[in-house]
Amino acid sequence: MRRYRRVAFLLLAPSLLLIALFVYGFIAWTGWLSLTNQNDLFVPHVRFVGLSNYLRLFHHPRFLIDLKNTLTFSLIFIPGSLVLGLVGALLLNTGVRAEGLFRTVFLMPMALSFIVTGVAWRWLMNPTSGLNLIFDALGLGFLKSGWYTDPAVGIKAVALAAVWQLSGYTMALYLAGLRAIPQVFYEAAEVDGASPWQAFRYITLPLLTPVTLSAVIVLGHISLKIFDLVIAIAGISGGPAFSSDVPALFMFVTTFQANRFAQGAAISIVLLVLVSFLVIPYLYWSLRREVAE
């Protein structure tokens, strides 16, 4: 047993070392960088400046807009993908004909990169073409919008594109979850005289909780880190008045266009903290469950 452990450790060592250096090492380096005055390509005396980069960040109009946008995006994107995914899965699970085809069609957007779908949605949501023309032709002119070019819409338009892309993915998750529920539960419920709604409410939903939780984690960290979709739809300046801007985009511009490395590192660390709020409880929850099992 002990010998196996040693072999196991030897086998793991290279990847442990690499992860320690290239993931945690660089996170630590970024953390240090965010506390220095390295706000130019070349700073003669790099020194510790405490939290001044963070303080500046939380007074920066662009960053405050970004945080608000992230919240708006998450509030549309996560529930939107969950609800559409669940509805799709339930419909497909009724034994519809050509299920395989529908599954593929709905899942397909996920296989594309955000840049590809972003460009397609940029064209669709261009105010003078795409969706607006379709709405006009259908006599639905009241649905017309400036989309991402309208500061009042901005990130909400981007969130729509994200929902389109990932609701198929949550559908696939839910479909797998539904298939895993043993049929006997429903048979027992039927014997007890439960209505279909009650069966859904008291059997399906509770048993889908682990799936929902995993989906929220996956969607949640996508919405915190979203970058490529925004840059493809709204461009590198994040749309008029930063209406589509997100922290990741601000981080990129700050670091690679303005050379304010310490400031950029501070944004990264804030993002990391936000994501860990999401991931750490999940890890805690799933590890505890494993132990319980």
Next chain:
Amino acid sequence: MKAGRWIAGVLLGFALAGLALAQGGKLEIFSWWTTGGEAAGLFKLFEIYKQKHPGVEIINAAVAGGAGSNAKAVLKTRMLGGDPPDSFQVHMGHELIDTWVTTGFMEPLDQLYREYGWEKVFPQGVLELLKWNGHYWSVPANIHRANVLWYNKAIFEKYGLKPPKTYEEFFSIAEKLKKDGIIPLALGDNGIWASTHLFETVLIGTLGPEGYKGLWTGRTDWRGPGVKKALETFARMLDYVNPDHAARSWDQANDLIIQGKAAMYIHGDWVNADYLAKKFSGYGWAPAPGNYGVYDALSDTFGLPKKAPHRKEAIWWLELVGSKEGQEAFNPLKGSICARTDCDPKLFNPYLQWAMQRWKTDTIVPSLAHGAAAKESWLAAINDTMSLFVTNRNVAQAQNMLAQACVDAGVCTR
């Protein structure tokens, strides 16, 4: 066994021969010229280089992306990682100086300037922008003009208009056109730099060339009445732009002029190349309002990084870029004029001939939106200000942010 050894020997021979050939030299040129006329111009330069220096293998390390948005990030990674290209494209002025020269990454090029007498052929305004600490740091390949008013001739003839020389004239024309359902001014700022670009012409038009230049040295007060007036004028101009400006790129804004939907477009002279490429001839041009006698210039230059792996070949490249032959070959294709004042006008189209004339007589000022006037972090802060201002038109907030940006850049004290 014997045959095998023989084959191995032959292969080794080939390999050695290949190595010897490769040692004929290499030259890696980094740029963001990947499409249309600019790529054609670059390839033309490569062609001449190969004729002059056969045996040098040229590696074209171009990274796509307008105004170098992606290329600059790649370049930064390579320079900081100690793996610079032999020479790279960089905007004349602070983009080069503050990013790479003050930080000690570049070699001075005074020797080349002496040898080829470039101090006599490049205009004084350009030499000032190329110089830092008494030395020259890069060789300009071309000059673009940023402050040009492009207009649709048919519309101007129909309404009997002349290109506006002042902002009063501009606004009276704009009002007239707007009433008739024509977009007075085209704008395509899905990259916010296009708004910064328009604003810089208003700064020039309001403060005059000296006042404008003073903004970048701290002599002109960002909190003063001039900047306030410029912001107010700019805000008023925004009343006359196409409502979907945030969805359009600079060339899509130009399409409005081509389609006859918009009457005027204040933008750089790459617009001219766009008209030619799209086979549109119904356009006229004039200096932007308030910008008569001022040449708002930007230039693509090439420099010599200290750690350039093929220094000799890179110097040959710089010689070609600064030469009359190189500039006369490159610029008609790129749609820009020579940085030199001795190029043959007959090689250029009518707009460029007009620009060459102005180049010799106008006061030269550095472009802000294109990296000449201010360093990158300062420009990024001004772009941020414009992002907000174009939408909320809050003059006080914008002026405050602009003043703060100058302080952050270490140029202003308040």
